[in-house]
Amino acid sequence: MRGKPRMTAPALAALLLLLLLPLPSAGTAFAADKPVVKLSEAQAGTGGSITVSGSGWRPRTLLMLLLCGQATPARGVIGGTNSCANADGRAVTTDADGRFSRTLPVAEPPVPCPCVVHVATATGAKAQADAVFQVAGHPVEPLPEQTTGGRLSVLSDTRLDGSDGLLTWFGAPPDRTLVFTVGNVGTAAVENPVFQVGTAHGVFSPQWDERQWHGTIDPGGKARVELPVELGAGAHGDYTVSLKYGGKVLAEQPWGVGRPWGVTLFWILLCVVVPTALFRIGMAVVDRVRPRHAARRPARAPWRRSRTSAPAPAPPTTTPNTTLPWFGPDTGPGTAAAGRLSAPHEERSTSPESHTTDTTPTTPGRKGNT
Template identity: 45%
Template sequence: MTVMSLPRRAALLAGVLLLALALPVALRAAPARAATPGAAVTASPGTAAPGSTTTITGTGWPARTLLTVLLCGQNGVDGTDDCANGSGRALTTTAGGGFTVQLPVVKPPQPCPCVIHATTVTGGNITVNTAFPVIGVASVPVKQSPGTLLPLTATVSGGGSLMTWFGAPPHRTFKAVIANVGNSAITDPVFRTGIWHSVFAPDWQEFQWSGVIAPGGRQEIDIPLDFAAGAHGGYSVELQYNGTELTTQQVTLPHPWGVALFWLLLCVVVPVGLFRIGLAVVDRLRPDLALNQDQRPGPRPPHTAPGQGYDTLVLPPMPVHPPRPPRTAPLAPTLPWFAPGYGPALPRTDEDDPPSRTAQARTPGSSTLGSSTLLDKGIDA
C-alpha cells in the first residue's frame, strides 16, 4: 500500500507544478485574445447643421480608458485651438473598448473642413479624426503651418584618442531624437550647434541633415562636434533649429596630459644637450691651447697626440749618480761630541809635530795643554 502511494503522490505533485506554470501563461493570453484590431470612430448622421446632434460610436479602443470627443475645424491641425471645446464630451470606454455618445453640432472656431476629434486622456496616446461636414459652415483650404521640431532625447557621445592626449582637437557626436509636431513635412533641415566654454561666446557651426521628417514622425540625428586644439574641461553644447533652441547638453573633456609631459621632457633634454655640446666644443679647442703652450720659450713638456685625451705632464728621468769607490782602509773611530778634549782637528806640520814624538794618550780630566807641558818637561830632564 505504501509502495503504491508514492507514485500517486509524485503524479499529484507534477500536476500541481504544471498547473502553476500554465496559470501565468493563461492570464497573459487572455488580454491578447480580448484585444481589438484598432481604434475607429463613426458619426450618425455623417453630416448635420449647427443646433442638431449626432451619435458618435467608437470601437477598438483600450478598455476602461478616458476619452474626449470634440468637433473641430481646419482638420484640427492646431490641436484644441481649432475645436469647440464647450460642446465636447468626456467618456470612459467599456471593457470591450467601445463607446457611444451624443455630440451637439455647433459652429467650430475655425472654418471647415471639420472633423470629429477623439483622443485618449489616460493610457497610450491614440487620436482618431473622422470627417464631419457641418452644414452652413464655409470650407476653406487648410492652412499649412511650418513643421515644428520637438526634442525627445539628447546625448553627447564619443571619446578621446592618443593624439588628443597630446593636444589634438577632440571630436564628439551630438545624438538627438526629435519629433515633427507640425502638420507639414520637413525636408533636409539645417541645424546649428553652439559650443562655448565658461563665460566665452559660443562658436556656432551649421549642419544639414539629409532626409524628410514627416508630420508626427520622429528621427534620430547625429551631428559631429569639433572642439579647438587642446580643449579640456567643461563645455556647453546648444542645438538650434530656425533660430529656436531645441536642447543644451554639458560635456567634459579630459586634460591633455601629454602636452605637460612634452614640456617636462623638453626642460630636461635641452639643458643636457647644451651641456654635451659645450663639452664637445671644449674637446675641440684643447689641442689648440696645447699648441700655443708649445710655442712659448723654455722647456716644453711632452704631450699626447691631439684627439687622444687630455694632455699629461711627463717628468724627466732621474740622473744616475756614479758609483762610489771602494774603501781601502777602515775609518778611524770618532769620539762623540760630548767627549772631553773633543774639538775640530787642526792641520799639523812637521815643525809642530816632529816624527820623533809620539802621541800621548789622554786621560779623562786632563787637558791637551797640560799634557803637552808635562811631556816637554820630562823630555828636557
C-alpha cells in the first residue's frame, strides 16, 4: 500500500505565500495607503490655476477641493471651512483605483497664510489630506499658539433635546438644546471652556457661534454639557449642528426642521380676505358718491298688489222733486185734477195695470164717448 505524498518544505512555503498575498481587486491600491494629495505647483498668484491630484482614496468617492488659510498639514485647518475660499472650491470623484486629478483656480482665502490645499470626502466615511501651497502676494502671519494642558473629547453621542411649539408652526425661530458629555484627556484642568456651535443648511458651510459653558473639568474627569442652538425665523429643511472646541470639530448632529405651514395658511387667508375687504370698501364708496335722484315709487308688480277689495261705488243721489203739484207732468191746466196733489215719483205703482190708464185729455163740459 502506497503512502500519501508528503508536501516538501519549498511547496509548503509557496502555498503559505499564496495565502498571504491578497487577491487582486480594485481596493488593493489604497488598502494600506493613506490618502495623498499632490500639487503641480507649490506657489501661484491669484487668477492662475494648479492641478491637484491624489491617490489612496476610496473608489467612486466625491471629494471637495478647497484653498484654505491659517492651516498646516500637521494642525489642519484651524478655522474650519470659514478659513477657505469656498466660492472657488471644486468637486471631483475618484476612479475605481481611488485616484483623481482636477484643476483648481487660485484665489485668496479670507485669512492670512500659511495656506494649504485641503481635500476631504463629501460623502461616506471621513477622510482628508492637506498639501502646502503659497498664494503669491497674500499676507502671511504666524499661527495662533496651540494651547497645552487640558484637552476635551466627546465621550458619548450628542443629541438635540426639545420640540417645536405652536409659534414655530407660524414661523418663530426653532430652537433645541445640544446635549453631550465631554471628558478631559489632558494633564490640566479646563475652566469655563468656550465651545463653538455651528449650524449648516444642506451642503453649505456652517455658521459658528460661541457658547461658553461655566464649570471646571479636572484631568480625567467628565461633565455633561448643554448648549442652546437656535435657527433663524422661518427656517425649514435639513440642517447639521456641529460642535467645535480648540479648532477641532468634536461632533455633528443632523436636525430636520419642518415647514412652518401656519405662514402658508396666513398668506392664503390674506389673499382671500384683503380682496373681499377692498371690494366691500369700493362698493361703499360708489354707493356714497353716486347722485341721488328724486324719489320715485316703482310700480308694483300685479302679483304684489293689495288684495283688499275696491270700495263700492256710491249710490246716485236723487234730487228731491221741488216742482209744485199743479205744474207736474200728470196735470194740465183746466183739468178736473187741478186741485189734486200728484203722487211722488217713488210711490207710483210699478204694476202693469198702472201703464193702461187712459191718457186722453177731456174737454170741460164734454163727456167722453160712450
